[in-house]
Amino acid sequence: MGHALFEEVLAFLSDPHEGSFADLAVKVFDYQFRQNEPYRRYCEKREKTPSRVAHWKEIPAVPTSAFKELDLLCGPPEKVFLTSGTTQGAEKRGRHGFPRLELYQASLLFTFKTFLLPDRAKLRMVILTPPPEIMPDSSLVHMLEVVRKELGASGSGYFVGEEGLQFERLITGLTNASETGEPLFLLGATFSFVHFFDRCLEQSLRFHLPPGSRVMDTGGSKGRSREISADELYRLCRELLGIPDTFVVNEYGMTEMGSQFYDNSLRNHVLGVHEPRYKVGPPWVRTVVLDPELLEEVPPGEIGLLRHYDLANAGSVMAIQTEDLGRRIGSGFEVVGRARGAEARGCSLALEELLTLR
Amino acid sequence: MIIPGAFLPPSVNADEVARLDFGEIVVETAILTPGQLEKAIEAITEARDRYLAHRPIHTILSSLDQVIALWLDPTSPLRRVAEEALPAATHLSSEMITHGLPAILEGYRKDHLLQVLEEELGDPLFLDTFRPRKFGRSRAYGPRLTTHILSGNIPALAAPSVIFALLVKSAVLVKSSSDEPIFPPLFARSIAEVDPELGRCLAVAWWKGGEETLEAIAFSRSDVVIAYGSGQAITSIKGRVQGRFIGYGHRLSFGVIGREALSDLEEIARRAAYDTSMFDQQGCLSPHLFYVEEGGAATPKGFARALAHAMDELHKALPRGRLSPEEASVIHQLRGAYEFREIAGEDVAVYAGEGMSWTVIYEKDPTFLPSCLNRTVRVKPVGDLGQVVQLVAPYAPYLSAVGIAAPPNRLLPLVDALGRLGVNRICPVGKMQHPPAGWHHDGRFQILDLIRWVDLEEDRGSA
Numbered sequence: 173m174g175h176a177l178f179e180e181v182l183a184f185l186s187d188p189h190e191g192s193f194a195d196l197a198v199k200v201f202d203y204q205f206r207q208n209e210p211y212r213r214y215c216e217k218r219e220k221t222p223s224r225v226a227h228w229k230e231i232p233a234v235p236t237s238a239f240k241e242l243d244l245l246c247g248p249p250e251k252v253f254l255t256s257g258t259t260q261g262a263e264k265r266g267r268h269g270f271p272r273l274e275l276y277q278a279s280l281l282f283t284f285k286t287f288l289l290p291d292r293a294k295l296r297m298v299i300l301t302p303p304p305e306i307m308p309d310s311s312l313v314h315m316l317e318v319v320r321k322e323l324g325a326s327g328s329g330y331f332v333g334e335e336g337l338q339f340e341r342l343i344t345g346l347t348n349a350s351e352t353g354e355p356l357f358l359l360g361a362t363f364s365f366v367h368f369f370d371r372c373l374e375q376s377l378r379f380h381l382p383p384g385s386r387v388m389d390t391g392g393s394k395g396r397s398r399e400i401s402a403d404e405l406y407r408l409c410r411e412l413l414g415i416p417d418t419f420v421v422n423e424y425g426m427t428e429m430g431s432q433f434y435d436n437s438l439r440n441h442v443l444g445v446h447e448p449r450y451k452v453g454p455p456w457v458r459t460v461v462l463d464p465e466l467l468e469e470v471p472p473g474e475i476g477l478l479r480h481y482d483l484a485n486a487g488s489v490m491a492i493q494t495e496d497l498g499r500r501i502g503s504g505f506e507v508v509g510r511a512r513g514a515e516a517r518g519c520s521l522a523l524e525e526l527l528t529l530r
Numbered sequence: 531m532i533i534p535g536a537f538l539p540p541s542v543n544a545d546e547v548a549r550l551d552f553g554e555i556v557v558e559t560a561i562l563t564p565g566q567l568e569k570a571i572e573a574i575t576e577a578r579d580r581y582l583a584h585r586p587i588h589t590i591l592s593s594l595d596q597v598i599a600l601w602l603d604p605t606s607p608l609r610r611v612a613e614e615a616l617p618a619a620t621h622l623s624s625e626m627i628t629h630g631l632p633a634i635l636e637g638y639r640k641d642h643l644l645q646v647l648e649e650e651l652g653d654p655l656f657l658d659t660f661r662p663r664k665f666g667r668s669r670a671y672g673p674r675l676t677t678h679i680l681s682g683n684i685p686a687l688a689a690p691s692v693i694f695a696l697l698v699k700s701a702v703l704v705k706s707s708s709d710e711p712i713f714p715p716l717f718a719r720s721i722a723e724v725d726p727e728l729g730r731c732l733a734v735a736w737w738k739g740g741e742e743t744l745e746a747i748a749f750s751r752s753d754v755v756i757a758y759g760s761g762q763a764i765t766s767i768k769g770r771v772q773g774r775f776i777g778y779g780h781r782l783s784f785g786v787i788g789r790e791a792l793s794d795l796e797e798i799a800r801r802a803a804y805d806t807s808m809f810d811q812q813g814c815l816s817p818h819l820f821y822v823e824e825g826g827a828a829t830p831k832g833f834a835r836a837l838a839h840a841m842d843e844l845h846k847a848l849p850r851g852r853l854s855p856e857e858a859s860v861i862h863q864l865r866g867a868y869e870f871r872e873i874a875g876e877d878v879a880v881y882a883g884e885g886m887s888w889t890v891i892y893e894k895d896p897t898f899l900p901s902c903l904n905r906t907v908r909v910k911p912v913g914d915l916g917q918v919v920q921l922v923a924p925y926a927p928y929l930s931a932v933g934i935a936a937p938p939n940r941l942l943p944l945v946d947a948l949g950r951l952g953v954n955r956i957c958p959v960g961k962m963q964h965p966p967a968g969w970h971h972d973g974r975f976q977i978l979d980l981i982r983w984v985d986l987e988e989d990r991g992s993a
Contacts, residue, residue, distance in 0.1 A: 210870060210873045210874060213873045214869065214870065214873060217869075234866065234870075235862055235863045235865075235866030235867070236863065237863035237864065237866050237867040238866045238867055238869075238870040240867065241867050241870045241871050241874060242870055242871070242873075242874040244870075464853065464854075464855040464858035464859055464862075464886075465853055465858045465885050465886050466885055467862070475855070476855070477855065477858075477859055477862075493862070493863075493866070495859045495863060497855055511855045511856040511858075511859035511860070
């Protein structure tokens, strides 16, 4: 990346009070237009060239599906993440590379600390995913590894191996913490929590983790475990771990985006702010909610497709059109569902049914 | 607007009501207890025994013709209610409903029904009395009760189902789809209006799909159960039906354009656009894809462009209906993926209507792919028409109709191969969505599958 621009973006990520998102966004677009050839052609087709884009909302957004088809990069990547294989198996995996991983890291740590560790510097982390050696391409696993290294107190580690969840080790770890009084931070995919809780229920196990303990879950349970609602997850964390609702924070992110969003509940609790729970991101991300058909902004509070503009994506494409449905709340938004895998109505063959044939 | 969702015998007093909310339209329908369903079935089967079982077929045909005439009259009150209410439930546009409803129903006028009876039975009077055959005499008896489990994608799907059941003098129980509970009760009312006796043999109810208690009652009383829906739904119902079962599961259709047809590019594109756009591609007869033969006056890609133009023109007269966020998102993501593939140098092209109104995707790779529908259609080239058979073979169990534009000498070999594969209907491009009344839906019979034959061999005294 142009050295000057990189420094400018990194400076903004390190101290968001400096500079303005709007100015930087347009500069990043200009850079991406010049350096990311497929993206340039995509923009040219729409007649959205830097001279014609005055506001970041006019920056053409790339649908997440595009990341399955080709590399969308402004330069050779230091690291490439792949989306997880979907239930459809044969489908291609999306890939997103970072020419400057430092941007990804800076964004990650700032936002993570803000929403998950506003009250302390480090915590012992109990990570419910496989370690990077087993899943080297996963952006989630990479994220947790960075977080573990920088913010994990000693004894932090992974509790999922090749064979799956290491249940006994987990039980031991949780029991010890209950005895020593050291708060724990459990992080992982939502479905891993479901598996863990189901086994606890089978074996009538409950823990009373010390105050300050917290949970970060992500990804949802659909397709990988029985589905549970957010409320059910809070209930299980409360009853089986002794962790209060406000300390259960959901992360919303994706392979195609460098930055992440978190529930505001823990941060608000620590700061004494009273607000409904919703998702908030870092100051270098903007999210708009669009009418699914017209792709125009809907009135605040109405449901639509989420589109994110993320400066941490300066090395690839900053404007991402997701398949996620949500609505604006307060200074952030709520994710309502995924708009994927539409079923045909009636007698014309359902896409999903057909794809399972192949 | 509130529309009644049930059509029940007067003796059935269902007090519990369900409201199916479609925004501007609310369908208020009875929630039946098992006892009430039994009562309804009793009433209609008794009425059938009294009024229908011995009625001459010609009188039934007359009444049904009057019913269809009612529906073909744009000023008739029931038709107007249907036109106002159906867009909300089906998500199809008003224009599509206004165009599509009569287009479907006019196929069931008396002449057409008579033709079906003659075609399948030889002599419609087999339904009235013992008539001579090659081996003595025979008579056809229809079921006492047929249960129809409907799907909701195409409006007026109830009509042919109910019509054929009445023709074979069966009492009819219809379970409306949650997606479209509007037309069936209106249709039943129109029948009752024209012919009160026929009306007494009908009941239309709604319950949540898979309500096993109610379905067990309906199925155990029925001689024939007819169901429309997903493969999963069909399998589930089939497993619970003791009598005869006719299931219409999900199906795929596609089109084939021979090189000769490309000489009149605009015309063939117009017809293909019509087939694709009718009912927003939601029917089992809707083409997912067009294979276009190379070597014609236009290239396959040229056809794709022409098809795009025709889709755009048609969209103005017959707009696409409402899309759910999921449906819209899938199209947007699909377009994006193909657009970037084109940028990456692949031989593909995307032609997209404003908003998500329609999408044509040209793709050189001939692999057959189902569409996400809502007027999303692929165009793929083939060197020769004959290559199509191999390409669609993996989907053989799901194939329904193929619209083909080719001269007779080249059509017939292709048709034979497709027929062997499992295709049930071949027709001209432009006619895919308008099958004649007597078409072999899934290769089956409309009348013969409902009846049983009784043979009478008489003493000739010649021995």
